[in-house]
Amino acid sequence: MAEKETGTVIALNAGFYDVQTDSEVIRTRARGVFRQNKQKPAVGDRVEIQVDEKGMSYLVKILPRLNRIGRPAVANVSHVLLVISAVEPDFSVALLDRFLTFFSWQRVKVTIYLSKADLIANTAQLKEIEQTLSYYREIGYQVFLDKNELDKSLTDLLEADQIWTLAGQSGAGKSTLLNYLKADANQSTAAISSALNRGRHTTRVVQLFSLNKGFLADTPGFSAIDLSPIKLTDLASYFVEFKEASQFCKFRSCQHLKEPKCEVKRLLEEKQIMASRYENYLAMRAEISEGRMPEYLK
Numbered sequence: 001m002a003e004k005e006t007g008t009v010i011a012l013n014a015g016f017y018d019v020q021t022d023s024e025v026i027r028t029r030a031r032g033v034f035r036q037n038k039q040k041p042a043v044g045d046r047v048e049i050q051v052d053e054k055g056m057s058y059l060v061k062i063l064p065r066l067n068r069i070g071r072p073a074v075a076n077v078s079h080v081l082l083v084i085s086a087v088e089p090d091f092s093v094a095l096l097d098r099f100l101t102f103f104s105w106q107r108v109k110v111t112i113y114l115s116k117a118d119l120i121a122n123t124a125q126l127k128e129i130e131q132t133l134s135y136y137r138e139i140g141y142q143v144f145l146d147k148n149e150l151d152k153s154l155t156d157l158l159e160a161d162q163i164w165t166l167a168g169q170s171g172a173g174k175s176t177l178l179n180y181l182k183a184d185a186n187q188s189t190a191a192i193s194s195a196l197n198r199g200r201h202t203t204r205v206v207q208l209f210s211l212n213k214g215f216l217a218d219t220p221g222f223s224a225i226d227l228s229p230i231k232l233t234d235l236a237s238y239f240v241e242f243k244e245a246s247q248f249c250k251f252r253s254c255q256h257l258k259e260p261k262c263e264v265k266r267l268l269e270e271k272q273i274m275a276s277r278y279e280n281y282l283a284m285r286a287e288i289s290e291g292r293m294p295e296y297l298k
């Protein structure tokens with residue numbers, strides 16, 4: 001039996017799994033054992049592969065997953081590139097907070113990109129959006145207003161073996177950004193697919209392409225998200241600045257509602273916590289306790 005190798009599943013193709021190892025892309029089949037265990041490899045999975053005596057490569061083991069998110073699902077996503085549009089659809093902090101909370105819950109880091117700033121004629125309106133975004137910078141998020149700058153910074157941001165994916169509202173500009181970022185990486189992707197496809201026509205639902213030392217998922221990512229599985233009493237901890245402040249609240253389990261000596265409420269009154277963040281926190285609480293998604297997102 002040949003040696004085992006490890007790699008990352010970069011594409012699913014009609015029952016085959018294409019695995020990127022350190023040196024090449026290997027087309028594999030999954031062993032029947034996965035079906036028995038109801039385990040299904042996903043794009044992004046770190047896996048072990050083995051070659052049998054006939055030279056056929058098999059995917060024999062899925063290594064433990066960090067997460068599995070989106071539709072189509074991508075495993076081991078460590079970072080999301082969140083596309084928020086300035087207009088068409090209009091900039092919305094409610095939506096921004098919704099995505100940030102969701103990814104914080106999923107332990108996925110987020111980099112924010114503002115699209116369609118070029119479509120704003122009114123500079124006062126753009127200034128206002130920039131001012132809002134500077135709050136998000138202060139609480140620790142990286143924010144880009146220029147795709148060229150984002151592209152350049154990705155060299156440092158996207159670390160070895162990391163998997164990134166895109167997210168944002170429908171029409172925000174995810175595919176447009178993806179195509180822009182892909183332009184550099186396209187050549188190697190094309191070479192891989194023609195070598196493996198051997199002329200056969202295949203439809204790929206999701207694929208990872210190499211970007212710097214890591215991967216970016218070649219899918220528009222997700223546009224609507226469901227917060228209802230989040231535990232209500234954990235919600236505040238996914239608002240990064242609330243979590244930071246909560247160590248100074250009188251009560252350990254403070255939910256920052258009507259409790260006495262609440263640091264979050266104090267900072268809110270002093271305008272150090274942005275009012276819309278707190279309002280959105282309350283709205284998400286209501287949504288989770290009622291167990292439903294708001295109408296506008298369905």
Ligand SMILES: Nc1nc2c(ncn2[C@@H]2O[C@H](COP(=O)(O)OP(=O)(O)OP(=O)(O)O)[C@@H](O)[C@H]2O)c(=O)[nH]1
Nearest residue numbers: 115116118119169170171172173174175176220223
């Ligand atoms: N002017 C301008 N137009 C943009 C920009 N980004 C995207 N668009 C346009 O906005 C429209 C929607 O962009 P897409 O990239 O398809 O948006 P998406 O987020 O992939 O949308 P879904 O596939 O519905 O989730 C397209 O007509 C794009 O050409 C931008 O930065 N500036």
Ligand SMILES: [Zn+2]
Nearest residue numbers: 249254256262
């Ligand atoms: Zn509190």
